[in-house]
Amino acid sequence: MVLGGHAPPQGIEIRLMRKNGERFDALLIEAPLIDSEGRHIGWMGSMVDVTEQKNAQELARQQQERLQATARLVTMGEMASTLAHELNQPLAAISSYNTGCINMIGSGDMSPRELTGILEKIGKQAQRAGQIIRRVHAFVRRSEPKCEPVDLNAILREAVGLVEPDAERRGVNIQLNLAEALPPVAADPVMIEQVAINLIRNGMDAMANIPRAGRDLLLVTRLQDDMLILSVADRGKGIPPDVAEKLFAPFFTTKEEGMGMGLNICRSIAELHRGRLSFEDNPGGGTIFHFSIPVLT
Ligand SMILES: Nc1ncnc2c1ncn2[C@@H]1O[C@H](COP(=O)(O)OP(=O)(O)O)[C@@H](O)[C@H]1O
Ligand SMILES: [Mg+2]
Known part of the structure; x- marks a missing residue:
């Protein structure tokens, strides 16, 4: 040579x-x-x-790999608890429709038409449960985050669709104020959806103890400089300074059934996309979380 x-x-x-x-x-x-x-x-x-350089490179590679594996485990833990939560809804619905059917048959007071209607509803709920599982399956099979042009508003609408039944049950009124014709961002759609769902859930949790009429959650998207910003504003209890310090720490939670990984994961996802996650007091009560992500250039 x-x-x-x-x-x-x-x-x-x-x-x-x-x-x-x-x-x-x-x-x-x-x-x-x-x-x-x-x-x-x-x-x-x-x-x-170059033995030492090689060793250092190898070490760095191994560390990176371990880091990714940990992040994955943590994300999967979070997915598992979200999954349990989401699956619970269609399963509870199936169970109560089923009880209804049995009661009808037992009382002898049933028309085949009525029964068919209920059985169809059971089928729909089962399909929804299947969709939830397929989403997780698709997520777990993939080792690398995807990076594709993504419509933030579309993802947000989908996320809202997923939490809607939960929001209704909790008496939370979700309002959307989405800027039109936003440019796409380069992102992993499942991850961005996860951020949206996490922030929405946190906002709903924060309003659990205020009067039902005031449980408004406002979702806003806008373009600012070269970033798209998603803001999730709640009217909840707000975030006291001692909590604010630890908010993003893994496994920090103030909830009885909380896992404390939501915000930590959201921030990792933001950073992975060269964006940011921040929060501020909502004037007039509550908290606003801002998730920003650079537009695709
Ligand atoms: N919108 C919010 N309003 C008030 N407190 C919040 C809000 N979002 C998060 N927090 C606080 O941050 C903590 C950590 O949130 P998170 O990482 O999502 O974990 P988890 O929801 O499982 O507790 C919550 O337990 C709560 O105390
Ligand atoms: Mg959370």
């Missing part, structure tokens, strides 16, 4: 053996020696032991 002039300028990596049989990685750099008249009069070679 060297004689033919094809040697890479950054050197050639080779594995060599010392006299004692020990092997090590080296970088071999060869350059022609040219005298003042431009004649090629010989070669200059240098050899560098």
Whole structure:
């Protein structure tokens, strides 16, 4: 390679053996020696032991891998608890429709038409449960986050569709104020949906103890400079300073059944997309979370 002039300028990596049989990685750099008249009069070679650099690289790679594995486990833990939560709704509905059917049959007071209607509802709920599971399945199978042009408003509408039954049950009124014709962002749609759902759920949780009539959750999207911003504003209890400090720490929760991973994961997802997650007091009570993500250029 060297004689033919094809040697890479950054050197050639080779594995060599010392006299004692020990092997090590080296970088071999060869350059022609040219005298003042431009004649090629010989070669200059240098050899560098790169064992340490290699070890450091390998270590960094392993650390990165472990980090990703941990992040995945944590995300899956969160997914599992979300899944349990989401599946509970269609299953509870199926169970109560089923009880209704049994009661009807028992009382002898039933028309086939009525019964068919209820059985159809049971089928719909079962399909919904199946959809929820397929979403998780698609998520788990994929090892790399996707990066595709994504319509933030569309994702948000879908997220709202998913939490709607929950919101109704809790008496939360979700309002959307979405900027029109937003440019796309480069993102993983499932992850962005997860951020939206987490922030919405937190907002609903925060309003659990205020009068039903005031449980308004406002979702806003807008374009600011080169970022799209999703804001989730609740009218809940707000965030006291001692809680604010630990808000994003893994496993920090003030809820009895909380896992404390939601905001930590949301922030990781924001950073993965070169965006940010922040919050501020909502003037007049409650909290606003802002999730920003750069537009696709
Ligand atoms: N919108 C909000 N209003 C008030 N407190 C909040 C809000 N969002 C999050 N928090 C606080 O941050 C904590 C951590 O949230 P999170 O990471 O989502 O975990 P979890 O919801 O499982 O508790 C919550 O337990 C709560 O105390
Ligand atoms: Mg949460």
